[in-house]
Amino acid sequence: EMPLYKERGCYICHQGVRMLEGVRQAQWLTKTKLVEGLPPAVQAIMDNPALGLQELEERAKHMVSHARLWDTAEAAPRRERYCPVLFENLIHICRLMSGKYPALSKRMLARNCRIAATWERESILLQVRGLSGILMNSMSPLAPVASKEEILATKEHVLETFYPIAPTIDLQEVNVYKELNDTGFRDGYPYSHPHTLFFLESANVRTDRFRPEQLRAKMLMFAFGNALAKARALHGNDPKVLEQPVVVQSIGTDGQLFQFMVFQLNTTDLVSNDGVKNLVWIDSDQNLYERAQCVPEVKKGVVTKPAGISGFQPDTFKKFLALYLHGTV
DSSP: OOTTEEEEEEEEEOTTOOOTTTHHHHHHHHTEEEEESOOHHHHHHHHOGGGOGGGGHHHHHHHHHIIIIISSSSSSOOHHHHHHHHHHHHHHHHHGGGGTOGGGGSEEEEOSOEEEEEEEETTEEEEEEEEOOEEEEESSOOOOSSOHHHHHHGGGOOOOOOTTSOTTTTSEEEEEOOOOOBOSSOTTOSSOEEEEEEEEOOOSSGGGSOOHHHHHHHHHHHHHHHHHHHHHHHHOSSOOEEEEEEEEEEEEESSSEEEEEEEEEEESOOSSSOSOOEEEEEEEEEESOSEEESSOEEETTEEEEOSEEESOOHHHHHHHHHHHHTTTO
8 A cells, every 4th residue: 555565576785685695696686797806097006106105004003003902991992993993094094195186185975875776687676775884975986997898898708697596585575665766965966976985894793794705795786886876867767888987996894804896887788698797896805904912911921912913914005095096196
């Protein structure tokens, strides 16, 4: 009897969906080809000595110590505390680069924004809905990271299936829904282009957090959802190969382990498995540091493990910074 009730069910992916098959399930749902590692455009920023990323390494290490050891009076801050603090600290370091690159000031972080994107795959109606992580928007879009030749080459790619498991497993099936495409922002909003989505897995209890593979699948679905909603806003609802692909990045972390992703929406023609595919680059399971010893370990009056951060990985921080700088450098 509800006005939005429909006979045809719709499968919804929201923040709480944990995909059984992980990234390969998200790849099938979004018609996407996976490329391991980060794209050359991002790698070039990391490798550019002129940017002076090395100078920020010591500051980044200090920020990790602040989040893990010094932020509260507790002997050992809990994950729900240190994970968001570490994120804010890293973003703060990134913003320091805006003196050198003024275009970085044309960015905006939006929290608790909502997304809606609807599409069909084969005979299945799908939606990405709801809260969409912390979204950094910019005034100008990210340039495509794959060339026209690379995009056309995806026609040959065959999407992996996982029969007898249905590709919609773990998605929520509903009959009361609205077929909606909405970026979450009003027309005329100056920071209208999605740049990077951040997902923080900061629950204290391990079972309440997404496993890394599930987190990467969620990152892919929401990067796709934001890109698709933006493409529909720019180019209308007709399915087609995009002249100007839409690029959305994503970073996920539990406060120690980082996942990096760059997604490029090449086509909104998603029904069949033929033709041009979308592209995603994923750099998985990058530790920012090995361990944080909040209280020194003492055995027989001798300090065996001093308090502090051990095994800091500057390359992981550089990847975070390179994704932030991407589009301005």
